[in-house]
Amino acid sequence: MKVLAFNGSPNKEGNTWHAISMVTAELEKENIASEIIHVGNKSIRGCTACGQCQKNKNEQCVQSGDEVNEWIQKMKHADGIIFGSPVHYAAIAGTMKSFMDRAFYVTGVNDGMLRHKVGAAVVAVRRSGGVPTFDQLNNFINYSEMLIPTSNYWNVIHGARPGEVLQDEEGMQIMRVLGKNMAWLMKLVENGKGAVAEPERESKIYMNFIR
Numbered sequence: 001m002k003v004l005a006f007n008g009s010p011n012k013e014g015n016t017w018h019a020i021s022m023v024t025a026e027l028e029k030e031n032i033a034s035e036i037i038h039v040g041n042k043s044i045r046g047c048t049a050c051g052q053c054q055k056n057k058n059e060q061c062v063q064s065g066d067e068v069n070e071w072i073q074k075m076k077h078a079d080g081i082i083f084g085s086p087v088h089y090a091a092i093a094g095t096m097k098s099f100m101d102r103a104f105y106v107t108g109v110n111d112g113m114l115r116h117k118v119g120a121a122v123v124a125v126r127r128s129g130g131v132p133t134f135d136q137l138n139n140f141i142n143y144s145e146m147l148i149p150t151s152n153y154w155n156v157i158h159g160a161r162p163g164e165v166l167q168d169e170e171g172m173q174i175m176r177v178l179g180k181n182m183a184w185l186m187k188l189v190e191n192g193k194g195a196v197a198e199p200e201r202e203s204k205i206y207m208n209f210i211r
Helices: 015-029 052-056 068-077 094-109 130-143 169-192
Strands: 002-007 033-038 080-086 118-125 156-158
Touching: 002 015, 002 068, 015 033, 015 080, 015 118, 015 156, 015 169, 033 068, 052 094, 068 094, 080 094, 080 130, 080 169, 094 130, 118 130, 118 169, 130 156, 156 169
Parallel strands: 002 033, 002 080, 080 118, 118 156
Antiparallel strands: none
């Protein structure tokens, strides 16, 4: 099994990276491989709502010139995915949000490519805005019918300068517990394949309340 982790921070090895690494360290103890992809330092345009991914259904965004389509295919073949972001004005970092908007649109309209994969969100913050950012990341995971492992608190760790999160003892425990629970949930999913039938996927119903 393999977990793919996305680091949405502009800093390659800042506090978001440290948070993700705490989770993947627990996964690797359970023989689950991991790969961290640095998203936050890339130039990624947001979704233009062109609808071509829904029309083409070829598992690709029509925009080119970045690595979003490559990452979508990596997500397709991963068993679990971690989405990590710093906090920018109590929200997901801009580049990370642009990537997720496009990737989740593509995966959603292509037969729910992420459905029943295990997905987790982690947030690194200096002071405030961690929980709103955590909620925003979870909105993507929830909408995709992914399976969410829990920890013993919200998945937020505190620190300003790179590495300061290593002083947040509670935050580090949160990440450790998340990693352990994520590994356990992934094993349950893997061992349940063929033994427990998955519920049939329903076609999405869209309602517009303006008539």
